[in-house]
Amino acid sequence: MTTDWNSMDNESFRAQVRDFYDRNYPAELRNVWRYLTWDEVKDWWPKLYAKGWAAPSWPAEHGGMGLDATKQLIFHEERLDVSRGPDFGGIVLLGPVLIEFGTPAQKREYLPKILSGEHRxxxxxxxxxxxxxxxxxxxxxxxxxxxxxxxxxxxxxxxxxxxxxxxxxxxxxxxxxxxxxxxxxxxxxxxxxxxxxxxxxxxxxxxxxxxxxxxxxxxxxxxxxxxxxGWTVSKALVGFERLLVGNPRHCLFALERLRAIGQAHGLMRDACFVDRFTQLRLDVEDLGALYERFCDIVRSGGVLPPEVSMLKLFATETVQRITEAMLEAAQGLGGTRDEQVFDGLPMDILGIYYLARPTTIGGGSSEVQRNIMSKLVLQLPG
Ligand SMILES: Cc1cc2nc3c(=O)[nH]c(=O)nc-3n(C[C@H](O)[C@H](O)[C@H](O)COP(=O)(O)OP(=O)(O)OC[C@H]3O[C@@H](n4cnc5c(N)ncnc54)[C@H](O)[C@@H]3O)c2cc1C
Incomplete structure (x- = not known):
């Protein structure tokens, strides 16, 4: 029998998700700020699959959890330190398209294999x-x-x-x-x-x-x-997940490391550093507020407006600014790929800096997002 997660109160659901991840998700795969390979997740994935939690957004009749928007957000919030694996293409992108546009034979053939991890x-x-x-x-x-x-x-x-x-x-x-x-x-x-x-x-x-x-x-x-x-089919791919790009988690991850570097190098007494850190911190607060605004639209069953481009822009450009500040604050240590420990937090500063670079290109470049804003939001002449 499938569980009706949506009828559960939000806090009990949150506690169940947290408990499951605490018990089962490998500690060494937490807070890894890069996409994991199948080899890295192949022992963990069967546990998620056996629990029936591989596809939070898919309808229960296709093996998903059938979560409504509020419960999906809780599910993602409770996994902020869990790295994204190669499940993205099948679970997030293709699955919903096959459910909407696939033939019965395609659904029978492909959906179960996406869930089990046999197909990536x-x-x-x-x-x-x-x-x-x-x-x-x-x-x-x-x-x-x-x-x-x-x-x-x-x-x-x-x-x-x-x-x-x-x-x-x-x-x-x-x-x-x-x-x-x-x-x-x-x-x-x-x-x-x-x-x-x-x-x-x-x-x-x-x-x-x-x-x-x-x-x-x-x-x-x-x-x-x-x-x-295919153009119509492909456009159906961008939906709820676009919102998650604007989740402030990468910024919070980087900001915490910037704080640790500042602490370890005595920069918390340097007015210039404190000023820069505070500005970045306030930007991350603003990002969180903006993210919540779009979450509210999804929660109330609305369609994301073109303004969501602003969220993508702000999230990715803010994380780049934080990682630049990390590199500078770490001084000579910022230029090596060796793992360094600052104020008890291990980190590969240059690696994090590099990973922030392509975020303003993937999923539509910053220039393209600005074009969308200028045409569809500000309605400036083209
Ligand atoms: C991290 C990451 C993951 C990706 N994953 C995938 C994936 O799994 N599958 C996949 O198919 N693709 C993927 N991509 C590719 C991504 O979709 C493209 O890189 C992106 O659409 C930009 O295209 P391009 O690289 O050809 O650059 P171009 O389109 O050639 O752009 C070059 C430059 O010109 C600017 N530019 C282009 N057009 C305009 C315009 N009209 N107005 C103003 N400026 C403009 C761009 O902003 C950019 O600065 C990924 C990219 C990244 C960075």
Whole structure:
């Protein structure tokens, strides 16, 4: 029998989530500020799956917890020190799309494997000349009988070395307006003709990949939604999770480390440092208030307005400013990748600094967010 979590009072639910994570989540995987690999989470994932908690937002009939917006926020708040694993692509992005647009056969085949961790999904959207201007993508899928033949390249594919499947946007009609000739396909990354290459980022992790398709045959049954309607399907992906990017947790994580560095270096008596620290602290308070404003909209069943771009901008630019202050406050120690301990807190300052850099690019760059604000919120002339 499935539990009706939504009928439980909020504090009892919060206590249950906290207790489960305290008992089961590996201590060494807490507060790791980077995405974990499948190897790192593969022993923990079956516990979450067995508990029935792998997919908090999915409806119970598909194996999710069926949480309403308030309970989802509590669930996320109680996991602020839990690192994101390669579950993101399947649980957060693809699952809800298959529930809405998938055929009965796709739901039967894929949803249980997402939940169990057997399938880990990468998001294959960006290409070398199609990032902000995604509709220009050129990876092509041509129908040949009951199969598509896929040729082309994707890039910046997160966690792909931990994934074995990809949902990809591909061009299926070159003769129409850019957005109208795109389809979404489910591609097995182990199929012949697929090559996945890791890209080493600044911090030394291979968190991205480039993926090449050379005459890869994909069953027609793997088309999600209608042919040439992939743009509409892909737009359905951005929803509740967009809000979580604006969660102040990364800022709080970095601010606590900035405080520890200041404490250890006696900077809490330096007026310049205290002034900078206080400004950052107040910005994080403001970010928390802004985040709550958008949470309230979700809680009351509303649709997130384009102003949510402001939250993404403010969260990512604030975390970059805090990590810059950390680097400077640590002086010579900020320039090494060795783990340092400040005021009892271990940290890799340069690693944290590096990880904050791409946050203003992924999920839509700051410039693109500003364009959205100028057009849709401020209605400035284009
Ligand atoms: C951490 C991270 C994770 C990612 N994960 C994935 C993933 O899993 N799957 C995936 O498909 N992609 C992923 N991406 C790719 C990401 O979606 C793209 O990097 C992003 O959309 C920007 O595209 P681009 O890199 O091609 O840059 P471009 O679009 O070429 O932009 C280059 C510069 O020009 C600016 N610019 C572009 N257009 C405009 C405009 N109209 N007005 C003003 N300025 C503009 C941009 O802001 C940027 O500064 C990820 C990126 C990052 C950083």
């Amino acid at each position: 999904w990468a998001q294959g959207y960006s290409e070398p000349n199609a990032g902000s201007d995604l509709a220009s993508l050129r990876t092509e899928a041509v129908l040949d009988g009951d199969e598509f033949v896929v040729n082309g390249q994707k890039i910046w594919t997160s966690w792909c070395l931990s994934c074995n499947q990809m949902f990809a946007l591909v061009r299926t009609d070159k003769t129409v307006k850019k957005q109208e000739g795109i389809s979404m396909l489910l591609i097995d990354l182990k199929a012949p003709g697929v090559t996945v290459r890791g890209i080493q980022n600044l911090s030394g992790n291979q968190s991205f990949c480039e993926v090449f398709f050379d005459n890869v045959r994909v069953p027609r049954a793997n088309l999600v939604g209608e042919l040439n309607k």
